[in-house]
Amino acid sequence: MEAAFSAFPDAEFEVTWAPFQLMEGSPTMSKLDGYRKFMGDEAKIRGYWKRLESEGSQTGINFEFDGQMGDTFEAHQLAEWALETKGPVMQDKLVEAQFSEYMEVGAPPSDRASLLRAVEKVGLDPNEAKKVLENGQYAQKTKDRIGSVRGRVQGVPHFYINGKDAGSGAMPTDEWVGKLRRVA
Secondary structure, eight states, rough: OOOHHTTTTTTOOOOOOOOOOOOOOOOOHHHHHHHHHHHHHHHHHHHHHHHHHHHHHTOOOOOOSSEEEEOHHHHHHHHHHHHHHHHHHHHHHHHHHHHIIIIOOOTTTTOOOHHHHHHHHOEEEEEEEEHHHHHHTTTTHHHHHHHHHBBBBOOSSEEETTTTEESSSOHHHHHHHHHHHHHH
16 A cells, blocks of 8 residues: 555555454464465465465565464554554554564464564554553453444455545555545
């Protein structure tokens, strides 16, 4: 998505992330086992991963498929905290760092050490983030926001441009440019 923004040098973009909880209450498991729950057939999963690798190579994302996956709720709480306390730019940086931990390092989004590395990587205070997770101050707000998109969002990430549904999942840069051109 960010790569497509460069095709519009005179435009300003603001990215905000809404939570959509994946694997609610599920234990941490291998990515292959997790994808089996969603997609079933291993050949289909491997084909999907091959497509992601190709798209990732266009944007500098080096996917790690041997990692783990798990419940995303704590990652969403930290994203809500960043948005409320530091604004959308910092939230976007944090979510991108969380994605990197999951997609490139292979750490599950439920791993606190990974979440705190992402926090520190973007310059937020890991001690404050730890407090957010321990005291649950963003838990209800996060649950409410998750509930507000349930039924409208079918996959992640899911995108809206100027409030209009723009689709789900990883998309090549040229597809993003086309979507942005239609609303520019």
